[in-house]
Amino acid sequence: MNIHPSIEVSATARVGAARVGIGGPVGSGKTALIERLIPALAARGVSIAIVTNDLVTAEDAERIRRSGLIDPARVAAVEAGACPHTVIREDPTLNIAAADDLEMLFPDVELILIESGGDNLASTFSLDLVDWWMFVIDVAGGDDIPRKKGPGVLKCDLLVVNKKDLAPHVGVDLDRMTAEALAVRSGKPMALTNCRTGDGVDAIADRIVRELLFR
Structure with missing residues (x-):
């Protein structure tokens, strides 16, 4: 089974493609990160599929489908009908079903990226849904985000x-922001992009391949 070694596995743990969550506030760059990860992971020989989440739209999924970076059939959209965090945390059933369907359609899939539509700093993923997850913030959102210690960051x-x-254009001291983020996360990993x-x-793609696919 592909799973991060620090995650406790239940007796009913799922076997199949590794699942990676990507969450974060609106405009932080989640979809842009996925668009960069697609070719980076392909270059490492990883077969992927994608699930996007949003309130009442499939806009992010359509953007990725139109990008030409991936077979459009490998991109599924979940419309939450409420704050997107509800379907990645409280009741991830819709996302589990979407990911399961992609695995059935594409048996070669090794990794499924699950993007949570815009949410605040409280966005977190259920470990019933994902094996490992990232939280994306951006410097334009303010260098105080780490100090706010939202669950997503922590x-x-x-x-x-x-x-x-x-x-430098928004008055953020990146070194200080990085140091504060590392401090509140007790040294857990972070990446600047x-x-x-x-x-x-590329460093993120390498980490995913190393920590989830054990290559």
């Missing part, structure tokens, strides 16, 4: 600080 397996190139250019994404 609990995720990997904190991604995106749009690092904007730091610029998903517009792809800077920092």
